[in-house]
Amino acid sequence: MNQESSSGLECPKPGWFQAPSGNERTWIGMAVIWCLILSVMMPYWHFRGKQNSTGEAYRVKPADFVKRVEAFVKVNTGEESLVEDGIAPVVPAPPGEVYLLAKQFFWFPVLKLRSGETYRLHISSADVQHGFSLLPMNMNFQIVPGYDHVLTIKPQAPGTYHIVCNEFCGIGHQQMVGKIIVE
Amino acid sequence: MNTNSDYPKRICSTTGFPICRSAEFFVKANAVLGVVFLLIGGIAAILIALTRWQAVHLLPVDWFYRILTLHGINMLIFWILFFEVAILYFVSTTLLKVRLASRLTAWISLVMMFVGAVMVDVTILLGKADVMLSSYLPLLAHPAFYLGIILVAVGTLIAVGNYFATLYIAKKEKTYEGSVPLVVFGATAAAIIAVVTLLHGAVVMVPTFLYSLHLCPQPDPQWYRLLWWGLGHMSQQVNVCAMVAVWYLLAAITTGAKPLNEAVCRSAFVLYILFINLASAHHLLVDPGVSAGWKIWNTSYAMYLAVLASMMHGFTVPASVEVAMRGKGYVRGLFGWLTNAPWRNPGFSAFFLSLLIFGFIGGITGVTLGTQQINIIAHNTLRIPGHFHATVVGGTTLAFMGLTYYVVPLLWRREYILKPLCRLQPYLFGIGILIMSFGMSFAGSMGVSRRSWDIDAGGSIYGPTAHLFLALVGIGGTVAFIALFLYVGLTVGTLLFGRRIAAGKSMEDWGTPKVLSTSPGHDHVAPAPGFAGGATVAEAHPTQGTMVLAVIFLLSFAVYYFANWKALADVWPVR
Structure with a gap:
């Protein structure tokens, strides 16, 4: 085990709470945008789409x-x-x-x-x-x-x-x- | 400083972790009972798969529905809950180096869960509860069915309480410093969700039990659906959480992976806790009396925040493997780290296949089918089991199987028998589940309903293609069953006949990647000494390969998602 960081089995070293960086940061950004697209699709279809379950x-x-x-x-x-x-x-x-x-x-x-x-x-x-x-x-x-x-x-x-x-x-x-x- | 050293324990000669003797017993007991119920559920599974394969059509009608009820409950509730209790006891006492809080409580929980589970299974097999797992009112089962489920739920709740008490003791006696390890954090997230889940179960099951005894009026069926899925869907999110914790654990054991960024991983678990309880809505998307606004808000977990959490784990887990492998010198190309991964190690192959099946099949279908309007062309068809067999079976069960290949040698101190078969087993199981899940999903796209004994009973409504896909369900189910039987057989065989590991000796290595000597021309960067936290780990080694995989995932997701909107646009206008 490297002493610099901890595996998931060990307690993390002090100062572990840091903002993501590099590819991980980019991926989280992409994921957030995708989640926003997913979120917009349902209200959009509710008003513009022809197939809805309104639960009447x-x-x-x-x-x-x-x-x-x-x-x-x-x-x-x-x-x-x-x-x-x-x-x-x-x-x-x-x-x-x-x-x-x-x-x-x-x-x-x-x-x-x-x-x-x-x-x-x-x-x-x-x-x-x-x-x-x-x-x-x-x-x-x-x-x-x-x-x-x-x-x-x-x-x-x-x-x-x-x-x-x-x-x-x-x-x-x-x-x-x-x-x-x-x- | 450590005042906790006087409980009965032994030091694991492979990992160096202290193993609490009383926890060890309950880990073994819960895991063994879990595997017993897995076997019962598995035998039920093969009977169902061979009945839905219309050309075979094995079971008579009443036994088909009876065995289907048995299958759902043993797999989704008993196997998973018993194994999860084992995981909770194991990770808390071992990783935090602490004793189990209470033996008595662990006994009470174990007996309640076991008695409850046996009551339920006997009631079903006597033909007194042909109501399916969901047991929607006004269909009514024998009171023993509901009482059994209540006993299992309360027993599990007691075990979770014992887990929290163990965490409290570790904190009070300072057996660890700072924050708990990530795996314990994930297990704790699962435990918190389990409490909320089981409370939903109590709220819905107690009145239903009383109604079955004619002690109170019939609960409203729509109310029942809302609350029951607070139990039924959320309990599967406990599985997701536990599975992700097992991913981190297996990644660490098999490749030496370390989380890229602890803050990201932990935030993702917190997102699960906060938003996953909205998922009851996934089952009410085409229900009467539930408004479109309610459906849209809840089915999206607020704004897909629990999906975001899974996408975060889905990146950070393979990326941590990539960083670890590159750190060992496997730096060639985009995927040299992946091709050189320990694929012959069943702990690794089970974990990585679980990650791929859960993400690519289970995750993508889950979000798509759970989209409010798309659910119109999916609700109660075979597409739904096609989805959740990829999450719960290809994902959770496969990950738990991978964990077993370490837990058995470490706790029972016996080497696995017939190791070449062990190495094959995760692949066989993964492939079987994939074939079955594809068959279900495509048959479901043609409108074949789930939970039907015979799709031709009402005339020939479905064409030959639907029958072909049902044959795939039978074939994939058979392959998966053989792999499951292999898993149970190898594990039980090892407990009985496995070579004993002598005191002080380590378990044999299943295969972990060796550190390559750094040769010139390789861009192997030694981590700078003295840095803390995760961010710098990501910078020490690139994660390009994972990024490519993640982009492929996102593109597949988008194609499947929008193809479904197109399919929806082709059906009759309705509102």
Whole structure:
């Protein structure tokens, strides 16, 4: 061991509190600038970017939310001719309030939305926590019982999209797949 | 002056440090139990990896989720906490040349932690706690599950108290002069974060335990998420802190490295203490009822100040190795110091691979996925385990493995058996974890969710590429498991059959670089006599090679970060 300075295993000699110098100083400067860039990006995207999670949510009792979904489905269910695989998709008129229920182990109802229109999608759970994962875009949001999570979304392209539950919700978790049809 | 010389101890014949006999017992006991839980978690890991590999799909559905719960808790909580307690007892008593404050307290802590851990594991294996590590309410486990976790947390808290009492005794009895060594400083930072972490754990687990006994109403699930991650994420920051302290320790032992600047290293640890507790937000970035402002401020650790701390350590640790190696005469080119480093020494290879995997993979993905809006295309996908297996496993666990190759010969006084295998083990483990982490990250980018037994259960949603990446998870997991099994086997084999090191003899050198004689033409500069502090060390030898590595790191970081913003910009507008 040199006597001039100490390894991490020894007590440092008096006078160890010194400003960094040389390359270490340069690197810390670069790191600080990078951290500032990282810090600015999120507020920038919040105002200028199109994809944000604002956390808009309202308290709701799970049973009340189930009633709202049922009422929404009753008003908006499409004609018999739309039935696919025995399921009638719900066709809300844009722009509007749209409801989606997560429950062990399914999503209800199947929604039919129009591309390029903006919807306020209310999602909540009837029982435990679930994860809303819209594929193949890979957009993910947490669904917590007692919270009506409102996503203001704008579908971009026609197609059939899957909703996979990505929060463990019980032994049938992997079967919990829903559907959004965009036309 | 030293009034502390009358406790039972022996002098380590390799390092010259006094080893407190009672601390030695508890270091051994905690480390051994830690490795037992690592083995349980490891067996669970291979079963999970071979189930997620869709072509193999080993476990039935209920056992998959059960074993996944077992894996998370044994690896992230039990293995790490037991080993960290061993590190705290070891560095405080040895480096400060002091006795352990209280044997009784150490016993109480050890028994509580062990009983708690066994309770949790038995409850899980009986199928009474299929709730995952995070155990989000309203999913509910058997009360024994929560009680076990509370016992482990309180037991650890008691051990941390014993550590602080040991520091107090050393200070009072003046067993050291001036400031504590850097490794002790880092371990203390970890201990302080552990206290805050475990208090969060108590606040969230006690009401949940009472609720599981029907003694109080159900806690709010969103409140639970906020507080639980005060335990769950911060406890991983204890690992980061302990891992960095182990980096400094292994760098010093294997290459003779000395911190460039003590003030920089210590400031970085203080930044961890001050800002790391905001990280609970990383798990709430796409949650309902949490505002964008709250998410942005907290997820960035104020303004990335804990990230800054890691970037400081990430430079100063390899730079100190570079300075030490150049000081020994390995001065050729930019990277002569690195190519001549003791790569055959498992203590060094484990430490340096841990540094690279933690920084390049774990660090870059962590900051990117923890960016508020980018989290939309990452939350709860396999990208998340892809990140934290690079930090906790490729980083912390690998560093702890490297430490073991020194702790076992020094404390048990036995030489490692089958040394060529020991030298291979860190590489095998690092490569396995890298393959697995890549597989997870890319599968996650295609939307494959974490914690799913079968991605095809709801129809064929994912293409062949996602299945290919899941196969990589299985293959990498298998390689890493073999390396883990090797580590446990070699260590246990050494405890039983290793050649005894005779009294007064040193342990065999794993390989440390020799000092080259200074030949003409080399710019080897002997340090000027009489200077103090770190700044002048940096000036005595250049750190150009580390600077190049650091710039490559920063460029990789920027590319990955902005590529993710681009990927985000391509999904549907949402707010």
